[in-house]
Amino acid sequence: MYFGFEDVSIRYGRNTVLEHVTMDIPRGKVVTIIGKNGCGKSSLLKTVYRAVKPCSGQVVFEGKPLCEYGPRQISRRIAYLPQVHFSPPDINVRTLVSYGRYPHMRFGKGLSEQDRQIIDSTLEFTGLSDMAERSVSTLSGGERQRAWLAMSICQQPEVLILDEPTTYLDISYQVEVLEVIRRLNKRRGTTILMVLHDINLAARFSDFMYALKGGGIHACGEPSQMVSAQILSDVFEINARILDDADNGCPFFIPLNHLKSEDTK
Amino acid sequence: MKSEVCRRKEAWRVIFILTMGLLCVFSIFVCLSIGTIKYSLGEVVSALTDKDSPARIIVWGMRLPRILTAGLVGICLSLAGCILQGVMRNNLASPSTIGVTSGASFIGYITLVAFPGLSYLLPVGSILGAFGTTMLIYALAYQKGVSPVKMLLSGLAVSAMFGAFNDIIKTFFADRLGNASHFLVGGLNNVMWNEFWMILPYASVGILICAFLPTKMNILMLGDETANSLGLRTEVFRFILIAISSLLSGSAIAVAGLISFVGLIVPHISRLIVGSDYKYLFPASVFLGFLLVVVCDTIGRIILPPGEVSVSIILSFIGAPFFLMLLRTRGQKQRD
Structure with a gap:
């Protein structure tokens, strides 16, 4: 296994969130996890940097358990962008992005010339060059999300893990952010693992999808297999009409009604 | 490449810091010269360089140690405050608001009572006290970040509790506390070279370590999850920070007592x-x-001759309004 989770179980107190989940994230692919709120998607991602400690199982990277790597070693190769961000109000975009170089910095040394070049190219890659000196608090939601994403990209990870990178953004920014992610995957071969709420967007931008339900993996496969009436009704309890986007070769759906509302009819 | 605006901002910060540094040096000379007996700058310089100068006893023997100790106390408390505000992710944290000051003086008192002859152990006692109290407050108030309300309330409670203990000790063991008057009264009256040398080693270790912290502190401010993802071991680092802030505030409290x-x-x-x-x-x-x-x-020292007003009273009188003013004007600018 290149990267993934092996037999991971997560419990909060007595409440079991995930049980014996094994998930394989192939190298160089964009993998998206979908599922209802509280199904354990984010918790699973949080086990990578131990914000959530699994009661059994482990995270695996290049065939070895992640705990065998040192913390800096991991952070040079795997980046994780949480859903909620904290930043000092006056920090500017360039400074924020530059923190992505921290795992690569030597003790007591500042940014090297090479680091600065990487920061500049990352700013350009994410389309932030023009606002590099603006403070993060003055940016719009989409720009801010791109700035944080740029910090993670600046880490030059082999695996990038994103917890709902499009939350609170309008559709234009959602697509913009996902395009940056896709471009990163295409150009640099970065393996992407993310949680998304919008299934149509997930299908459009992923190579592979996992659907979580009831503490385990309910289904997994390519987007064309995953966007099906059966899976949508099993996992999200909705009836949906499945349509096909011939241009992108990817299915999409229109929600019709919730299963519960059908019962009451 | 960095823009002009950004570079100018950076330059302004550096200039400000350098100016403050120069002002510090300047303030030493000014404060050496004024007091009940006033000296000219020439007399101050000769007192510092010439052992037989008539002003030697007052300038070198009394004013200089007091000024240097005051400065050291100021540095220690401000750095401790900076660190605590970062650790607790909370701008209301400081050694006095979270009860570290009273916890440190409590252990300081215990040290004095238990080892009456060994007053050089006082900083060790107050540093341990500061550490214990900070850990206690941190444990009481921590839940995925420290909630401000919990922090202040537990700080208040801990402060009151240790304050009561301190009063008990002062009442029952008054005879054993005779040789540590600055610590008891608070403030810097009659501070001499002894006190300065007593805290210098602890304070300078703390201050030196701070030189290695800025980048890590900046990373910590991005939140635990992000900081972890950047390779910073936040749990370990927080613990180290609490230890350093205790070292700093403990040393300050050992000579100056309760300065808020x-x-x-x-x-x-x-x-x-x-x-x-x-x-x-x-x-x-x-x-x-x-x-x-x-x-x-x-x-x-000079405001009400022949008596003295404690530094903490002056600090409150000058510090508080200045702070309020800054908060108001600057806050508006940042919003615009």
């Missing part, structure tokens, strides 16, 4: 002027802390 306000307002004022980047925040706090305590102590 410095640890709270200096980091704030520095942040309002140079921003929240710890690369600038630490040096700015060092100089501002030095300047504030030295100037306030000197004012306390």
Whole structure:
């Protein structure tokens, strides 16, 4: 296994969130996890940097358990962008992005010339060059999300893990952010693992999808297999009409009604 | 490449910090010259260089140790405040608001009572006390970040509790506490070279370590999850920070007792002027802390002759309104 989770179980107190989940994230692919709120998607991602400690199982990277790597070693190769961000109000975009170089910095040394070049190219890659000196608090939601994403990209990870990178953004920014992610995957071969709420967007931008339900993996496969009436009704309890986007070769759906509302009819 | 605006901002910060540094040096000479007996700058310089100068006893023997100790106390408390505000992710944290000051003096008292002859152990006692109290508050108030309300309330309760213990000790063991009057009264009256040398080793270790912290502090401010993802072991680092802030505040408390306000307002004022980047925040706090305590102590020394007013009273009188003013004007600018 290149990267993934092996037999991971997560419990909060007595409440079991995930049980014996094994998930394989192939190298160089964009993998998206979908599922209802509280199904354990984010918790699973949080086990990578131990914000959530699994009661059994482990995270695996290049065939070895992640705990065998040192913390800096991991952070040079795997980046994780949480859903909620904290930043000092006056920090500017360039400074924020530059923190992505921290795992690569030597003790007591500042940014090297090479680091600065990487920061500049990352700013350009994410389309932030023009606002590099603006403070993060003055940016719009989409720009801010791109700035944080740029910090993670600046880490030059082999695996990038994103917890709902499009939350609170309008559709234009959602697509913009996902395009940056896709471009990163295409150009640099970065393996992407993310949680998304919008299934149509997930299908459009992923190579592979996992659907979580009831503490385990309910289904997994390519987007064309995953966007099906059966899976949508099993996992999200909705009836949906499945349509096909011939241009992108990817299915999409229109929600019709919730299963519960059908019962009451 | 960096823009002109950005470079100018950086230059302004550096200039501010350098100016503050120069002001610190300047303040030493001014404060050496004024007092009940006034000296000219020439007399001060000759007192510092010439052992037989008539002003030697007062300038070298009394004023200089007091000024240097005041400065050291200021530096320690401001750095401790800076660190605590980062660790707790909370701008209301400071050695006095979270009860560290009273916890440290409690253990200080115990040390004095238990080992009456060994007053050089006092800093060790108050550092341990500061550490214990900070860990206690942190444990009480921590739940995925420290909630401000919980922190202040537990700080208040812990403060009151240790304050009561302190009063009990003062009442019942008054005879054993005779040789540590500064610590008991608070303030810097009659501080001599002994006190300065007593805290210098602890304080300088703490201050030196701070020179290695700015980048890590900046990373910590991004939140635990992000900081972990960048390879910072936040749990270990927090523990180290608490230890360092205890070292700093404990040393200050060992000579100056209960001095409040410095640890709270200096980091704030520095942040309002140079921003929240710890690369600038630490040096700015060092100089501002030095300047504030030295100037306030000197004012306390001369304001009501022949008596003296405690430095903490002057600090509250000058520090509080200045802080309020800055908060108002600067806050508006940032919003615009």
